[in-house]
Amino acid sequence: MNELRFPNNRAFDFTAIGRLCIDLNANEINRPMEETKTFTKYVGGSPANIAIGMSRFGLNTAFIGKIADDQMGRFIRGYLEENRIDTGNVVTDDTGAVTGLAFTEIKSPTDCSILMYRDNAADLLLTPGEVSEALIANTKLLLISGTALAQSPSREAVFQALQYARKHGTIVAFDLDYRPYTWKSQEETAVYYNLAAEKCDILLGTREEFDRMECFEQEHGDTSTATRWFNHSAQIVIIKHGQEGSIAYTKDGASHRAQSYPAKVVKTFGAGDAYASGFLYGVMQGWTLEKSMSFGSASACIVISSHSCSDAMPGAEQVHDYIARCERGEIVV
Numbered sequence: 001m002n003e004l005r006f007p008n009n010r011a012f013d014f015t016a017i018g019r020l021c022i023d024l025n026a027n028e029i030n031r032p033m034e035e036t037k038t039f040t041k042y043v044g045g046s047p048a049n050i051a052i053g054m055s056r057f058g059l060n061t062a063f064i065g066k067i068a069d070d071q072m073g074r075f076i077r078g079y080l081e082e083n084r085i086d087t088g089n090v091v092t093d094d095t096g097a098v099t100g101l102a103f104t105e106i107k108s109p110t111d112c113s114i115l116m117y118r119d120n121a122a123d124l125l126l127t128p129g130e131v132s133e134a135l136i137a138n139t140k141l142l143l144i145s146g147t148a149l150a151q152s153p154s155r156e157a158v159f160q161a162l163q164y165a166r167k168h169g170t171i172v173a174f175d176l177d178y179r180p181y182t183w184k185s186q187e188e189t190a191v192y193y194n195l196a197a198e199k200c201d202i203l204l205g206t207r208e209e210f211d212r213m214e215c216f217e218q219e220h221g222d223t224s225t226a227t228r229w230f231n232h233s234a235q236i237v238i239i240k241h242g243q244e245g246s247i248a249y250t251k252d253g254a255s256h257r258a259q260s261y262p263a264k265v266v267k268t269f270g271a272g273d274a275y276a277s278g279f280l281y282g283v284m285q286g287w288t289l290e291k292s293m294s295f296g297s298a299s300a301c302i303v304i305s306s307h308s309c310s311d312a313m314p315g316a317e318q319v320h321d322y323i324a325r326c327e328r329g330e331i332v333v
């Protein structure tokens, strides 16, 4: 059973902290990057995608992050505002840092990769002093994301946000979102991931991401992962297994396995972000874990059947409709 109690009477349902970037998704799909000539620009960055998803579900959403003082940074701010996300805590960098870029290569629906350009990226320059205690105190659910832990000062900014969340009883979800870029070593990654994860109420990651975080542990496996984090603050641990679905554990010892829905896949990236927003939305509505996981899984299908991640984030009606169509056998792959 889900024992989480979200605080009442807060202006914001959801706040995400971390990366605001640009995705440049290949227009000529099903071919390698060497043969790709044109791209479509979207707002990207895993926490940005999740925040956009939450806002499309109708939640009052805010973002804490840092953008470059350039055309890309202004594009990101404008897109968040168009999507009714509060940008009062999105700071503009004044050091000449740039916007992180993710060029996506779509070789086939199952063979996708990302070429990241993240030298001197503005998002990693967020400082602890730029994290608003008032906003976190006025938020029901805070999302942190692993990549922001990769470098100072954004690493300290996330720990400061965690401290404010604990102080004010704000629930924290941690999407492990491990990206090899910007981390220096496996040990560094594991140490900071562990320090953050032990302070969080909900953990979401793929099996590979949990393995990386738990590289100092002897035992690897979904059950031992869940037990380990329940000895800290976690109430819910979700382990995602791609097309094989996902498994959720709750602190009372229950677990639930969700199958994925059929999808006409264009590209695989964006699945995790859409799943996270769908699942967290469900949990915030007080739905059962089963229903929340199904909603996340269907939301993931909608995004992987589309060209973008952020722009394709669905509204709630669209997700309910997708589930209904799957149940009627209308989506055949």
Ligand SMILES: Nc1ncnc2c1ncn2[C@@H]1O[C@H](COP(=O)(O)OP(=O)(O)O)[C@@H](O)[C@H]1O
Pocket (backbone or CB within 6 Å): 206, 240, 241, 242, 243, 244, 245, 246, 259, 260, 261, 262, 263, 265, 268, 269, 270, 271, 272, 273, 275, 296, 297, 298, 300, 301, 304
């Ligand atoms: N090929 C697929 N077909 C249908 N659903 C998928 C597929 N890949 C992923 N999903 C859904 O998205 C969820 C998250 O995907 P996963 O690949 O595990 O995460 P990430 O994108 O973070 O690596 C899965 O639990 C599943 O419900």
Ligand SMILES: O=C(O)C[C@@H](O)[C@H](O)C(=O)COP(=O)(O)O
Pocket (backbone or CB within 6 Å): 019, 021, 023, 043, 044, 045, 046, 047, 049, 102, 114, 268, 269, 270, 271, 272, 273, 274, 309
């Ligand atoms: O997170 C990024 O910087 C890139 C994302 O915007 C990108 O679209 C993506 O890879 C999403 O990945 P996933 O949801 O973890 O599959």
